[in-house]
Amino acid sequence: MDALEANCGVIPTDEDLAQAHARLRGRVRRTPILHVDGRDVGADGALTLKLEQLQHTGSFKARGALNAVLTMPGAATSVTAASGGNHAVAVAWAARRAGVHATIFVPSFSPQVKQDAIRRHGADLHLVDGFYADALDASQRYAADHDAVHIDAYDQVATVAGQSTVGAELADQIPPGDVVIVSCGGGGLFAGVCLALRGRNTVLAAEPETAPSLAAAIAAGRPVDIDIDRTGVAVDSLGARRAGAIATAVALDQRSRVLLAPDRAIRHAQHQLWDSLRLAVEPGGATALAAALQHARDLSGHGVTVLISGANA
Template sequence: MNAQPVNIPSASDIADASRRIRTVTRRTPVLQVTAGELDIPVPVTLKMEFLQHTGSFKVRGASNVLALLRTTDRGVPAAGVCCASGGNHGAAVAWAAREAGLRATVFVPDFAPTAKTAIIESLGARLRRVDGFYADALVASQDHARRVGAFHVDAFDDPLTVAGQGTLGLELADQVPEGRPVLVGCGGGGLYAGTALALAGRNRVIAVEPSSAPSLTAALEEGEPVDVEVGGIAVDSLGARRAGRIATAVGLSLGMKTLSVPDEAIAAARTLLWQRLRIVAEPGGATALAAVLVHSEHFPDGATVVISGANTDLPASVG
């Protein structure tokens, strides 16, 4: 890792986040599924996080940031808040800002799906499309924050965001057996880091990445975040070109190895969720389940799988 210290949220930070946002976020349920029900190699417990407000886990982190911002001496700037997003974080910030009566501006890559941008605009946020990928939208959002004085809400590499995502892990501690591995899809790594910190010493949390966007895999191999090429069917939600410093530090401290899955397995996982359970998951939301199809030897007794998002149009190939 580079010399600059990494501010990793503590267990008490995650507990504080839980108390701060429990009245605005949903406690999402779990569903026990046998191997036969889903036609997969091992049984799984699905954490139905796609039932969260705006259809993804991102509301947890955004709500924690804005709730704390409003109670600090700094307060909320007149220009409101802004963020960069592939879609889900933007929808979460738009929702949290609307609940708090704040202005929000969301920068997205120009390929962001309509299913996600429509949610952002319906929640009253100003949408700004940017040529390129998430990293390009991030530069535009940070420039906007400096230019107009808006508060930038980071998608995955801020301790408050990670602590908010960690509240999902606290819920799992009440919902699933100790010792059973937990699989989460990973882009920048905020959900992985928060969940792993919340469940440290209780459940091993495994980050699952598309093989076409291996940002955390590369960071753990190099010992620090590095840029990688990104693409594939889950790029709108798991397409961070560089993993977060927090996720990298957490992964290194826990000796975590990522699991990679091809686009074909992600597509197959989405199809199974729809055909067998009538669950509509976006590609990023089904990526963790894809690991059960490809890497079941790592968890022969089953696993808990976070279905993290459902903001997608139902493809004809799934229907």
């Protein structure tokens, strides 16, 4: 683990996870699971869905953002963040709850619904030409120039520990041995769920074919930059040019697998969730289900739990 952390990122400890779980109890929603006849969504066997799109701000991101804000130095009065949208909405929401000011940077192609939500929570919003990496650079420069605390979307111990509370809930909701499939952009949710369910459940990352950053990091043994297809249906939420150092370290340590899903499968999963279950989910939120359907043969013989991660469509 030490060599991995030296080349990748510092992995949150069990104590980090336990403290986040205690800190967020009663402050975030304990989201339900839904047992589904797989035929309703185009699968052969039964599936369990973890409905994290019902979380505050419409995605799991509220967990990591609030944990990071609540662990800031006591004198901090201003935060900044960058994301494709969901983390930005969550930081704006968490900052408002904590009584601090938020300045947010997102790529200019971030969906309008997410831009509107950021402003609704009282944050200052700046649109940046380019991708997430460009918004991140702007956020980090703002933090340095204005003495603000930068809340990272996925490569910060407090953020990953906050996301791990999804896994802590799943440990009470699903049996040991189930395969859990988690959508992955920068990998904060994937890393947190992996750590929370370590030794109990196998956790697989699901990435769009248009942005396979964790797959590339695993192949290289370290985070690497990739080319992203900006036209991809899920790149606004899962379009990290480089997988997080923490997620890469966790994936290498646990010898994790990545399941890739093409855009057509993501759109199909999104439509199936609405048509059959009346669940309104954004493309990134449906990517884990798309991967489960796309790789159904590889998953046969296992109970499968799919994390539905966001609804900001």
